[in-house]
Amino acid sequence: MVKNTANLGEVRFNFAKKYFKEFVEERRGRIEKLLKPSETPVLLMDLEGVRKKYLQVKYNFSEFNVYYAVKANDDEGVIKTLAEVGSGFEVASTEELKRVLSAGARVEKIISSNPVKPPEFIDFAYSVGMRTFAIDSFAEVDKIARIAPRSKVYVRLAVPNEGSDWPLSRKFGVSVDKALEILEYANSKGLITYGITFHVGSQCNNLRNWFIAIKLSAELWERARAKGLKLQMLNIGGGIPVRYNYESLRVEDIAYYVKGLLRKYFPIQPYELQIEPGRGIVGDQGLMITRVIGKAERGGENWLYIDTGVFNGLAEALGGIRYPFYLEREGELKEWTVGGVSCDSMDVVAKGVFLPEPEVGDYLYILSAGAYTTVYASNFNGFPKPKVINF
Ligand SMILES: Cc1ncc(COP(=O)(O)O)c(C=O)c1O
Incomplete structure (x- = not known):
């Protein structure tokens, strides 16, 4: 093994170990009895932590209305906790909308x-x-004008998603020129042209993405005004990152930077500012507990198999998300490829994970598993989705 890789592995394992110890320490008295469940996989969700994360976003983005993006984690306990503390919600489907309404959210906050x-x-x-x-x-303007006449609409700009572990910009968003045409068209169809939105990419650790996005928004804002379309709202989407196997930007730093950009590029503040974080509220409040179900040496690699996988909870491992893994053993670190529970060869959760040698039956803890895990999970191969335990 190359020495540098081993060093990096040790750094990563120590990072995960420290993270795990801190996670448990901060929840002392509430979490200990949950750490060795008889059935796995389990997702422990700290609702008190979710509440605090919302308040932290709200405090730092005090001029903003905060809409929690339900897609990140649609658990009833999470939604209720956020509704109780006054959060708004961003929803994408009838089912998500029904869930937030039945948790008591007011429709004006959705x-x-x-x-x-x-x-x-x-x-x-x-x-x-x-x-x-x-x-x-x-086409969307036509649909809304027909089904929801006289509604307010806001246009999504395409903005850079560089340095975001989960980019979103290829699928949605348009240029400033096109956005202007769409707004004019919406106006001609009797819709109220209300504002602008963008998404810098999920798990965004690149402040420059917010910089370009806000500059483009200001340009569109001015050009729309020159055409007689007075916009009122700017929605800066999601993107707030959480710690995975590296430290991430802090919400206070992002807020400070974004507010500075708004002062510079929007000398007259929009009437309404919105932010819709998902991962940033729930991501680091979830701990997934899995168990080792097998080990093997194959093709020069050490394989470790666990009782969950990319099809029943860890789908984001297929893209850019690198979870921190921890298990409670001492000893020399070995490099592992972590395989999921299903028969599919695509079901590989991580490569290059450094851990002490476990035994079959050991608990493997996966940190920062609160966002985009259970919502993506299926019962492929008949394996269960992680059971959610709110505490
Ligand atoms: C429209 C929209 N808003 C908000 C979010 C939440 O993003 P994040 O989890 O990065 O905060 C997403 C994520 O896909 C989204 O598509």
Whole structure:
């Protein structure tokens, strides 16, 4: 093994170990009895932590209305906790909307920023009183004008997603020129041209993405005004990162930077500012507990198999997300490839993970598993989704 790789492995393992110890220490008295469940996989969600994370975002982005992006974790306990503390919600489907309404959220505090929505969803949203929708195409304008007449619309700009572990910009968003055309078209269809949105990419650790996005938004804002379209709202989307196997930007630093940009590029503040974090609220409040179900040496690699995988909870491992792993053993570190529980060869959770040699049956702890895990999970191969335990 090359020495540098081993050193990096040791750094990573120590990072995960420290993270795990801190996570447990900060929840002392509430979490200990949950750490060795008889059945796995389990996702422990700290609802008190979720509440604190919301308040931290709200405090730092005090001028903003905060809409929690339900797609990150749609658990009833999470939604109820956030509704109780006054959060708004960003929803993408009828089911998400029903969930937040039944948790007691008021419809005025619900938005939908997905720019391409099923007609049935728009219809249902309109019937319960939602009047604000995102757009980024002429076809969406037609749909909203027909199903939800006179609604407020905000257009999604395409912005750089560089340095974001989970980029989103290829699928949605338009240029400033196109956005202007779409807004004019929406206006001609009797919709209220309300504002602008963008997404810098999920798990964004690159402040420059916010910089370019806000500059582009200011340009669109001015050009729309010159055409007689007075926009009122700027929605800066999600993107707030959490710690995975490296330290991430802090919400206070992002807020400080974004507010500075707004002062510079929006000398007259928009009437309404919105932010819709998902991962940044729930990501680091979830601990996944799995168990080692097998070990093997194959093709020169050490394989470790666990009882969950990319199809039942860890889908983001297929993209850019690198979870921290921890197990409670001492001893020399070995490099492992972590395989998921299913028969599919795509089901590989991580490579290059350094851990002490475990035994079959050991608990393997996966940190920062609170976002985009259970919501993506299926029962592929008949394996269970992680059971959620709120504490
Ligand atoms: C429209 C929209 N808003 C907000 C979010 C939440 O993003 P994040 O989890 O990065 O905060 C997403 C994520 O996909 C999204 O698509």
